[in-house]
Amino acid sequence: MSEHQSSCLLVDIGNTRIKYARNSDGNHLDVRVAGSLSDIPLNGVREIRVAAVARAEEARNWEESVPSGVRFKRAVVKPEWHGLTCAYEDCSRLGVDRWLALLAGRKEIGGNLMLVSLGSAITVDYLTGEGVHEGGYILPGLTMMRQSLGQTTAQVGFAEGQNQNICPGKNTEQCVDHGVLCITRDFLQQRIACLRGKDYSVWLSGGDARLISAQITEKHEIAESLVLRGLRHCFDM
Ligand SMILES: Nc1ncnc2c1ncn2[C@@H]1O[C@H](COP(=O)(O)OP(=O)(O)O)[C@@H](O)[C@H]1O
Ligand SMILES: CC(C)(COP(=O)(O)O)[C@@H](O)C(=O)NCCC(=O)O
Missing domain, CATH: 3.30.420.40 (ATPase, nucleotide binding domain)
Incomplete structure (x- = not known):
């Protein structure tokens, strides 16, 4: 991996999770998950490229806190x-x-x-x-569907979906x-x-x-x- 590529940090801020990786020459990206933007290590980073559909304020604060000299680029949709x-x-x-x-x-x-x-x-x-x-x-x-049932019905609890079964259920979960x-x-x-x-x-x-x-x-x-x-x-x- 060239130093130029690995100094570029790619960040995907989704509604549930923040995913990030250092750019690489090849097909493989070593993707990690962060609890918050400030948890992402910035050693050697010269450029940050961000896709954000969530955490607008957190992203703004993070942008202001990144060391000077690090380019910060937000992706936008174009026609x-x-x-x-x-x-x-x-x-x-x-x-x-x-x-x-x-x-x-x-x-x-x-x-x-x-x-x-x-x-x-x-x-x-x-x-x-x-x-x-x-x-x-x-x-x-999937999680949103389960949660909405848990939140809007009196007797339907929310359980983490783990198994891959689609036969008729024998309990609420x-x-x-x-x-x-x-x-x-x-x-x-x-x-x-x-x-x-x-x-x-x-x-x-x-x-x-x-x-x-x-x-x-x-x-x-x-x-x-x-x-x-x-x-x-x-x-x-
Ligand atoms: N370890 C995990 N943590 C959180 N969600 C997970 C995990 N594994 C699978 N999921 C499922 O993946 C969804 C989040 O996927 P992700 O692609 O990260 O979404 P987003 O880009 O919207 O943050 C969750 O809603 C959940 O259903
Ligand atoms: C549809 C989405 C909520 C999906 O977000 P994600 O599940 O990746 O967190 C996101 O792409 C979004 O906020 N879109 C704006 C509305 C649209 O695409 O029409």
Whole structure:
């Protein structure tokens, strides 16, 4: 890894977790999770590239506290980037994490893509090989679905979803857990099935990607850290 690359820190501030990695020449990124931005080690860092959809105030305070001489760059969504066009009429409303995943998909995967992020929320975005973002979907993520049931019903407790079972539950926690898994799987199976014969590849990323991947029988692959990968490219002119 060149010193220039490793001195560039990539940071993805999601609604649940902060993920970060030092940039590298190769395909692999050594991704870590931080509890707060101030926990991220900055030794040798010359440039920080940030994708933030959450913790706006924490990010502002962190930016002010980083040592002088360290360049601080925030990614923003643009109407167009290297032939990639945003589907939103008002591109500033598209989550920058979704935009960066599209950038990484275009630059590092190519072809017609269905990109699924299984994080705090579930997002689906479609991108053609010509660079046209065709729009997508936003749904609550697995944990958000479980929590919303726990918060808005008197008798449905919230349990951490751990098993990969979707058979009918035999207690409240199983019923919630299996139901959430089942609806997510069925939605994605149906979306992927709609693409049959259209030459799209399907990529899952985010904290729940492996859990859901194990449930999906339609063809798909796992894409690691698409948001951080997008940060590698988004400042290319
Ligand atoms: N160790 C973990 N800590 C927190 N969430 C986890 C963990 N492992 C899996 N998850 C799941 O991943 C989701 C967060 O995924 P992530 O891609 O980090 O989201 P975000 O980018 O929105 O912060 C959580 O909502 C949870 O369902
Ligand atoms: C949809 C999201 C909440 C997903 O965030 P995440 O689950 O990655 O934390 C985020 O991309 C966002 O705030 N988007 C803005 C709305 C939009 O994309 O239309």
